[in-house]
Amino acid sequence: MNNRLKKNTNRILVVDNNPVMLEFMNEILSSEGYTVRTVDNGVEALKISRTFKPDVIFVDLIMPYIDGRQLCALLRKQAELSESIIVIISAIAAEEPDFDFSEIADAYLAKMPFRLMKPYVLDLLQQFQTNSSGVSKKIIGLDQVYHRDITNELLFSKQHIEVLLSSISDGFFELNLDLQVIYVNEAGASLLGLPREELLTLYFPSLFSPELERRIKNIVPSLNGKEFEIGLNEPIKLGDKYVRFRFNAVSYGTYRSITVMIQDISSQKEAERIVREDLKEKELLLKEVHHRVKNNLHVVASLLSLQTSFIPDKVSRKHLTESRNRVESMALIHEQLYYTEDLSGVFLDNYLSDLVAQLINIYDTHSTPVETVLNIPSVHLNLSVAVPLGLIINELISNSLEHGLKNIKNGRIEISLTVVEQRCRLLIHDNGHGLPDDFIFEESESLGLLIISNLADQLDGSFKIYNDNGAIAAVEFSLMD
Numbered sequence: 001m002n003n004r005l006k007k008n009t010n011r012i013l014v015v016d017n018n019p020v021m022l023e024f025m026n027e028i029l030s031s032e033g034y035t036v037r038t039v040d041n042g043v044e045a046l047k048i049s050r051t052f053k054p055d056v057i058f059v060d061l062i063m064p065y066i067d068g069r070q071l072c073a074l075l076r077k078q079a080e081l082s083e084s085i086i087v088i089i090s091a092i093a094a095e096e097p098d099f100d101f102s103e104i105a106d107a108y109l110a111k112m113p114f115r116l117m118k119p120y121v122l123d124l125l126q127q128f129q130t131n132s133s134g135v136s137k138k139i140i141g142l143d144q145v146y147h148r149d150i151t152n153e154l155l156f157s158k159q160h161i162e163v164l165l166s167s168i169s170d171g172f173f174e175l176n177l178d179l180q181v182i183y184v185n186e187a188g189a190s191l192l193g194l195p196r197e198e199l200l201t202l203y204f205p206s207l208f209s210p211e212l213e214r215r216i217k218n219i220v221p222s223l224n225g226k227e228f229e230i231g232l233n234e235p236i237k238l239g240d241k242y243v244r245f246r247f248n249a250v251s252y253g254t255y256r257s258i259t260v261m262i263q264d265i266s267s268q269k270e271a272e273r274i275v276r277e278d279l280k281e282k283e284l285l286l287k288e289v290h291h292r293v294k295n296n297l298h299v300v301a302s303l304l305s306l307q308t309s310f311i312p313d314k315v316s317r318k319h320l321t322e323s324r325n326r327v328e329s330m331a332l333i334h335e336q337l338y339y340t341e342d343l344s345g346v347f348l349d350n351y352l353s354d355l356v357a358q359l360i361n362i363y364d365t366h367s368t369p370v371e372t373v374l375n376i377p378s379v380h381l382n383l384s385v386a387v388p389l390g391l392i393i394n395e396l397i398s399n400s401l402e403h404g405l406k407n408i409k410n411g412r413i414e415i416s417l418t419v420v421e422q423r424c425r426l427l428i429h430d431n432g433h434g435l436p437d438d439f440i441f442e443e444s445e446s447l448g449l450l451i452i453s454n455l456a457d458q459l460d461g462s463f464k465i466y467n468d469n470g471a472i473a474a475v476e477f478s479l480m481d
Contacts (some may be wrong), residue, residue, distance in 0.1 A: 009128050013054035014038045015045040017063045028118050042066030046201050061090040065182035072104035110141040171262035179204045223249040242269045301327045329394040346386050349376040363401035370411035388455040395448040396428045396473045404432030404471050426475040434467040
């Protein structure tokens with residue numbers, strides 16, 4: 001015999017979301033001398049049961065927040081309610097007549113028209129006090145109710161949703177406005193390492209670290225019907241997993257709640273880690289390539305310099321020196337790529353500053369240093385632009401240092417760049433002798449000018465050179481993707 005079935009039944013708790021049902025039960029039980037408490041949801045039922053300690057608890061199966069089955073299971077696990085009797089009183093009795101309630105309740109009373117229900121309720125309470133053989137293990141009063149298709153459809157729909165939520169791999173939680181857990185699927189319970197029943201009614205933020213608890217408490221009041229997500233860019237560590245949270249406010253009719261989806265993104269983060277490590281390895285290899293290219297170009301430049309010292313002809317030496325400078329300008333790009341985090345190209349301001357200093361050092365033939373003024377924004381150039389542009393600048397500045405500023409006491413070179421959308425205009429202006437009066441660009445046989453013209457074509461650009469208090473070279477080009 002169940003030792004809960006023969007005892008005093010003075011204090012009674014009724015849990016039902018129907019206010020008319022609560023009023024009916026309160027009226028018939030109070031008139032019989034019972035002390036009655038009524039609540040309309042499972043969260044409040046758990047709270048009041050800890051202090052009220054009812055002898056009998058009537059529980060409806062279909063309720064908002066925590067449903068009747070879960071509530072009965074939770075009540076059954078409460079140590080302080082070990083002697084309490086639990087009675088299911090539900091309108092869906094006809095839709096599930098074979099429901100085995102023995103694990104979660106002591107009796108099941110079908111909810112029937114009020115005019116018929118009073119004697120069933122009072123007789124059941126009388127049985128608890130006098131019947132030593134226990135009460136029926138079948139649903140009581142089933143002959144007074146009838147099957148309803150609409151109730152059956154709603155019951156099926158609820159069970160269908162429960163199956164769907166239980167089958168998804170993401171953790172799903174529903175919270176009331178006090179942030180207590182009123183629903184959790186199996187995946188959510190598994191993520192937190194607790195049984196579903198133990199999570200119900202717990203304060204959701206307290207399930208996490210103090211820092212995450214604070215973030216959750218700050219997020220919820222600002223939902224305002226919009227989805228809010230945390231942990232996507234900076235994943236949240238939960239045990240040995242990385243997760244992200246998605247919060248939504250739920251509102252229909254007078255019902256209000258908050259849903260939380262916790263997605264395990266550990267596999268995604270592991271894949272990203274592998275990609276990052278692979279990319280890092282490739283970057284190291286690419287840096288090594290740039291380093292070796294730079295070294296090889298320096299070797300070529302050194303060989304050209306060495307060869308120059310063995311050639312007596314000044315014109316030939318000049319051509320070799322110019323070739324060496326071109327090689328050095330390309331080597332400088334690879335050197336900068338080796339020392340930068342961005343391997344896709346170089347920043348023009350840094351590159352020009354180093355290139356100009358390098359060329360001035362090579363053409364150190366002036367009694368006083370040549371002043372250089374650079375007005376260059378921090379424009380990023382990919383290799384397809386940086387290499388030809390570097391060679392163009394090398395030719396122009398070399399020409400200014402070797403010819404334009406020859407015998408000029410206070411030499412000055414100004415370099416400026418303007419960018420409009422994807423088009424650039426580079427100006428190199430020296431205060432030297434300028435171009436000869438009879439100079440015609442199209443008829444020039446200078447190798448340097450020919451190189452500049454061809455390189456400008458590679459950049460989908462143009463090149464002009466003219467006099468204006470010295471020589472001005474203008475190069476227009478596009479910033480290629």
